[in-house]
Amino acid sequence: MSFPRYESYKDSGVEWLGEVPEHWEIASLSRLFSIKAGGDVKTEFFSEFQTENHPYPIYTNANNENAVYGYTSKCNYSPNTITVSGRGEVGFAVYRDHPYDAIIRLLVLSPFGTGNCKFFSYFINVVINFSVQSSAIGQLSTQQISPYKVAFPSFEEQQSITNFLDCETVKIDALIAEQQRLIELLKEKRQSVISHAVTKGLNPNAPMKDSGIECLGKVPEHWEVCAIKRMTLLITDGAHISPETGGGVYDFISTKDISDKGIDFEGCLKTTSSSYEYLVRTGCQPICGDILFSKDGTIGRTVVIKEQRDFVVASSLIIIRPDSDILDSSYFNYLCQSSIVVQQVEGFVKGAGLPRLSIQNLLKVFGVFPSFVEQHSIVTFLDNETAKLDTLTTEAKTAITLLQERRTALISATVTGKIDVRGAGLS
Template sequence: MSFPPYPSYQDSGVEWLGAVPRHWRVERLGNLYREVSEAGSPELPVLSVSIHSGVSDEEAAPEDNERKIVRSEDRSKYKRVSPNDLTYNMMRAWQGGFGTVQVEGMVSPAYVVARPRTEVPSKYIELLLRTPGAVEEMRRHSRGVTDFRLRLYWDQFKDIRVALPPQEERNAILAFVDRETSKIDALVDEQRRLIGLLQKKRQAAISHAVTKGLDPTAPMKDSGVEWLGEVPAHWVVTALKRYSMKVTDGAHISPETEGGIHCFVSTRDVSDQGIDFEGCLRTTPQSFDYLVKTGCNPEFGDVLFSKDGTVGRTTVVRDAPDFVVASSLIIIRPSPEILNAEFLDLLCKSDAVQQQVASYVKGAGLPRLSIQNLLRVIGVFPPIDEQSQIVAATAPQLDAIRQLHAAADAATALLNERRSAFIRAAVTGKIDVRYVDVQQAEAA
């Protein structure tokens, strides 16, 4: 179902807003909100702001650059927040680090707390501020010499102008957005369930191939390792380190990134699809040369294993530019005469290895695996020619699963784009949903 535009529009006089419905009013955020800085109290929960999900009392995502928030003894500088307050992280506002408060609580001193002066529902303002034009406007009002140092102070935030419909119309828009996004969210959940099933199927295929082999009639033996169970009798059960030429991690220093040109890869850049060389950080030639000298540069055929944060991601270094890695990645260089790199990658992804790794992980806030503990991991190793056969035999099945996974990811992305488009069109007045009743919305 398509939705009509409003009957008439006017120039808002604000570049990022453009034309808005004629009866909407343009206001400075400072006319709608006032900054408050009330001291918190010991009984209140500490809330955090995520760039993805807004305000919650849960640990912020690692990419939000937030440490796990605990009930600190010293809360003297924390700020009290109340339902319908709008709060934002000064350093992350332009990336979406803001949200509407739902419960009484308190937030970090690094957050700004804005309290409505009028009846404006902050949820509406939050939806409006998450539109691309508003995000860019917040970035433009932020102060700092680089993106990393940008901060949106109250004095700049309050000067941002927004367009508001009358209260009854705002309520209608919020109801419309809630109905439409609920339907889209249900479809997204279906795709996520499919992705979960595909991941389980992929994991089972990998785990069986690298611990049981391709020949169902092969004689078996007890591996003596709980995680492995029975394995083919002619396979070798031993520590991973005995089949590796080199096991080391990446840089333990912060590389220079100002004017960087060489790829500096960390855990977040590694996935089953390979290494994200487009999105990774860049380091300077001087820093790069130093890191190469200290052994932080992987070579073709090495396997990267993530040890910090999301522990256990692996990939093989194939055709790639020269790059160096962060300390969050372990470089495993297999002994080529006895260990196939692609087989090692599958073995590291298997339940047998992943369960061992999980038993060695330390740290609640930031999970970590030490190199010493990875060296203790026991693997099972067939002869080198059989390793190659297993890699070749599993490739078609894994490729098929990967394609289905990619299709589900693409469908999810399209649904999320549609969700964002609905919200953006409604809260900026590009579509008129005042007279859309529940029956019409459900038929859309």
């Protein structure tokens, strides 16, 4: 879809904005809006529930529509207001068309006169995102945002632009949502394929036996069902001390460094030689063939150590060393990703704020183990099948990125007057 440009333009006087339509105005945000910092919750009266006396939501995050309710020190912000994130998610603006009690950690922009706040929220996202990209802004204050320049047409044209963007962004957001649903379905399919292979095997005609475990059902007759600890040589966690990091040279890996792509050695903490040597002596160094299993925060994320490397791990990770005579590391890694292990682990997790899994509870988890030869066959099969699903997932994520870029570019071009959408028909 292509759109025409306006008939004539003028220099905006703003370097990043360049030319704008000749009939548009230029003004600073402080001329158009009252800009204040949001209120604070009085914690002694704080409640998770809406009350009769305080019926309006308190927004604590500009990119999160979840609301909480309670008594506040600053109340009753009017509707037709814009909120801008000041910390954590700098560069996100949201238009509010209803009243609310307070805003926490957000800036509140209330218009002085008439104007389409939805139009200005679109524009503010563009100007703030440009500012964030071109400078190291860690926190937006009222003083920082006040001088920002915005370009705008008449109220009627603002409304026309807003209607167009509302319509087009809804379409793009629907396409993004479809790709996100596809990613979830692929994730479910991936676990289903893994779970079936490591609990039922690859031979549909294999004789089956009752596993004796209700959630597992029947398994191939010649497979062994036992606690995973019986198939391993070592199950221990990492460092329970805070290692020295000043001038560190050795990799210190924690849960945050583990992902589906492997271990992030580039972004991890580094520890000193003395701390590294101590942690090696106390059993915090994995070896080739070990599996790392996350037990704090994000539970159950796993990775196989494919090559020997000098690094140590934090207490948030469990080191599992399979008995290489009877258990293939890659098979065990797939077993840990199966629904049968995931369900057991979830039942042992404690803590709401920071979920944790103890080693003692991991030792209670059972698995299903075929012969060593059959383990290899299952690994080969799953490597091929998961690679196909992972490719589809990557394609879906790429599509989302392109759609998000398209959305951003369309908003930017429209609210800065680079394209004229006044004649665009809305469908």
